[in-house]
Amino acid sequence: MSAEMHSGLVSPKGVWWLPAGPQERRWIKLSFAWCMVLFAMMPLWHLKGGQNPSGIRSTVAPADFLARTERFISEYKVGEEKGFPVVEPPPGADVYLLARMWQWTPVLKLKKDVEYTLHLSSADVNHGFSLFPINVNIQVIPGYDYALRVTPNKAGDFRVICNEFCGIGHHIMIGKVIVED
Amino acid sequence: MDSSIATLASRFRVCSVTGLKIDPSAERLIKFNAVVAVVCFLLGASAALGLVLTRWQTVHLLSAQMYYRFLTLHGLNMLIFFIIFFEMAVLYFAGPVLLNGRLPAPKMGWLAFALMVIGAVMVNTMVFKGQADVLFTSYPPLRASPWYYLGIILFAVGALIVTFLFLASLHYAKKEKTYEGSLPLVTFGALTADIIAIITLVHGALIYIPAYLWSLDLISLDPQVYRLIFWALGHSSQQINVAAMVSVWYLLAGLTVGGVVLNEKVSRTAFVLYILFISMASAHHLLVDPGMGPAWKIWNTSYAMYLAVLASLIHGFTVPAGIEMGQRLRGFTRGKFEWLRKAPWSDPGFSGLVLSVIIFGFMGGITGVTLGTEQINIMAHNTLRIPGHFHVTVVGGTALAFMAVTYYVLPLIFQRRVAFWSLAKYQPWVFGIGISVMAMGMSFMGGFGAPRRHWDIGATGAPFALEFHPAVNVLQAVMGIGGVIAVTGALMFILIAVVSVFFGKKCTADSIAQKLPGIPQGILALPTQVHSGGLVGRVHREGTPGTVILTIIFFISFVVYYFINWKLLTFLWRIG
Numbered sequence: 095m096s097a098e099m100h101s102g103l104v105s106p107k108g109v110w111w112l113p114a115g116p117q118e119r120r121w122i123k124l125s126f127a128w129c130m131v132l133f134a135m136m137p138l139w140h141l142k143g144g145q146n147p148s149g150i151r152s153t154v155a156p157a158d159f160l161a162r163t164e165r166f167i168s169e170y171k172v173g174e175e176k177g178f179p180v181v182e183p184p185p186g187a188d189v190y191l192l193a194r195m196w197q198w199t200p201v202l203k204l205k206k207d208v209e210y211t212l213h214l215s216s217a218d219v220n221h222g223f224s225l226f227p228i229n230v231n232i233q234v235i236p237g238y239d240y241a242l243r244v245t246p247n248k249a250g251d252f253r254v255i256c257n258e259f260c261g262i263g264h265h266i267m268i269g270k271v272i273v274e275d
Numbered sequence: 276m277d278s279s280i281a282t283l284a285s286r287f288r289v290c291s292v293t294g295l296k297i298d299p300s301a302e303r304l305i306k307f308n309a310v311v312a313v314v315c316f317l318l319g320a321s322a323a324l325g326l327v328l329t330r331w332q333t334v335h336l337l338s339a340q341m342y343y344r345f346l347t348l349h350g351l352n353m354l355i356f357f358i359i360f361f362e363m364a365v366l367y368f369a370g371p372v373l374l375n376g377r378l379p380a381p382k383m384g385w386l387a388f389a390l391m392v393i394g395a396v397m398v399n400t401m402v403f404k405g406q407a408d409v410l411f412t413s414y415p416p417l418r419a420s421p422w423y424y425l426g427i428i429l430f431a432v433g434a435l436i437v438t439f440l441f442l443a444s445l446h447y448a449k450k451e452k453t454y455e456g457s458l459p460l461v462t463f464g465a466l467t468a469d470i471i472a473i474i475t476l477v478h479g480a481l482i483y484i485p486a487y488l489w490s491l492d493l494i495s496l497d498p499q500v501y502r503l504i505f506w507a508l509g510h511s512s513q514q515i516n517v518a519a520m521v522s523v524w525y526l527l528a529g530l531t532v533g534g535v536v537l538n539e540k541v542s543r544t545a546f547v548l549y550i551l552f553i554s555m556a557s558a559h560h561l562l563v564d565p566g567m568g569p570a571w572k573i574w575n576t577s578y579a580m581y582l583a584v585l586a587s588l589i590h591g592f593t594v595p596a597g598i599e600m601g602q603r604l605r606g607f608t609r610g611k612f613e614w615l616r617k618a619p620w621s622d623p624g625f626s627g628l629v630l631s632v633i634i635f636g637f638m639g640g641i642t643g644v645t646l647g648t649e650q651i652n653i654m655a656h657n658t659l660r661i662p663g664h665f666h667v668t669v670v671g672g673t674a675l676a677f678m679a680v681t682y683y684v685l686p687l688i689f690q691r692r693v694a695f696w697s698l699a700k701y702q703p704w705v706f707g708i709g710i711s712v713m714a715m716g717m718s719f720m721g722g723f724g725a726p727r728r729h730w731d732i733g734a735t736g737a738p739f740a741l742e743f744h745p746a747v748n749v750l751q752a753v754m755g756i757g758g759v760i761a762v763t764g765a766l767m768f769i770l771i772a773v774v775s776v777f778f779g780k781k782c783t784a785d786s787i788a789q790k791l792p793g794i795p796q797g798i799l800a801l802p803t804q805v806h807s808g809g810l811v812g813r814v815h816r817e818g819t820p821g822t823v824i825l826t827i828i829f830f831i832s833f834v835v836y837y838f839i840n841w842k843l844l845t846f847l848w849r850i851g
Contacts, residue, residue: 101535113538114538117819137573139841143650144845144849145848146850147850148568149565151568178738209849224657226724230847231652233565235564235565235566238566242851247848255724259410262343264339265736268738
């Protein structure tokens, strides 16, 4: 322990590489242990938890993604709502949701407790997939296909909000997902 | 050589309070950078009023187009121009002034200043003309005028010059032996900010030069690569703020109550951890991006096992503990909290410091680490929880610390008494409370799924109706009222700063001796900066029991908030 103490404005003279006081040492140890907990939680959740943004990630030309979405729509289309095709894919299917200024295509009809592979991409600029009201948020980037294995856990009428600024019509970019029992 | 130094030295002004010799060219650059910082702050704050009164949808003031234009203006002027101009002033202060040295190549300082001003004017002009409605992030393929990108490049080059001037001023101070021993901790902290700034600005060049060429249709630009490198600028620049802010905390602690450095080794090591690990933090902007895998995300978002967070946790203890020990050395030793009760609360330099530490740590730090967790980010990405978080770090933390230090810079550097002194005493409270209330409103709205950067969550004209929980209406009012209070606090600060600088009464040794109003108590009677003798041993043995209690409360809040978020995550769909 030094016999002198000074503020942060003063140049310390001589050797200042000295052991910290007991309270400081205890706080640093506690903080370090906590940081390790923060670190460990993420890999642990990949092993034990149900919500991870891992997905199957690949690049895709916007035109190709558009073509895949159109094929998906024509295969499983069951109706129309507000000019949007309503599509009901079979359990386990690859599901395509295309973002473009300023709409989400198509409207999806899914079954509760069934796993789907949800492909997200954009035909133009960055968009944000935000499943409302349960608050699942995924970045949607043109040129990239983000395929997430999702399992709806509750029936209901969901919205897809765009939560990445995509131009003047950003706020009208609302899509729809229906989950049935 | 010696004689030229002597002539230089004769130009110096000796500060009557601190005894520091001040190079007039450094002083002028501090003044000009600080004044331009305040002008940018005024632009940003005016835009803020429009934004908050638009998102409070009962008012819904601006049109969609103007909302996004104001949002671009607000982001750039606050996050880039205001804060970096102010940090340039901090560098000129922490280098030449604190080290009793000179500013080498002052002409380069003016060149840098000119480049930065030209850059800022170009960018703001493009925004006002509606040729850059791309928000602060300007994610391609959204496109702005090439002049916009060029403006940012000029600004960054200017700032880069200043970071090297700072290094040169350190070099010459050492060579000319203007100080004895090691760098003061405040200067050391500024040095880490400077190094982080260099890393950041190089990334800025790496992304804005291609973006400029892309805007001229000369090359193509991958949107994911842009996001990756942009955030090495966009987030790392917030780390300059953190390092600069923590340095200002140590500075203010010393000036206001003679706060001491508990242990130089610990505080300096914590600063070094920032340099080593914080630039990785930018990765937490990409946690739900398609371009990177989980291993990359976990390693980078944890800032390599959270060693940068460890650094902040360390400062979060050593700064209040330094204040406590400084106060105990001044005789406030009774009980656990006499040091806090009897602190100079009517000094805006002190109240601003304490509010900045609390708002940054309790609100900003805890939310930041939690939201930046790979999986929890699924519930937060691009919702209002994000601006809810960073308005209590950058604004309630950094901007408030910069305001607090301004109350000392005005008398010490501008040599003016602070105008509207009785107003100034309330300013940190108005600003700090306003921004905290606004951020809480935002955060809870985000929890209900309200997106950030969104003109109309009523989604008028959308194909499918969007109905939020009724609580969101109340939260909008909370956000709106908090925002209006915060803008009021910001305007109070601008009024005080501008009137003091341009019309303020002179602050001389005489006015200090007469204890005239407009001079903070730390300047009227500078607290002892170096303590020695028997008292030091006793106070050191007693430690800082008050700070221990405060940090334990903080720690428990952190743990509780963190695990509540994991629990909330389990209610979502399964995603993998």
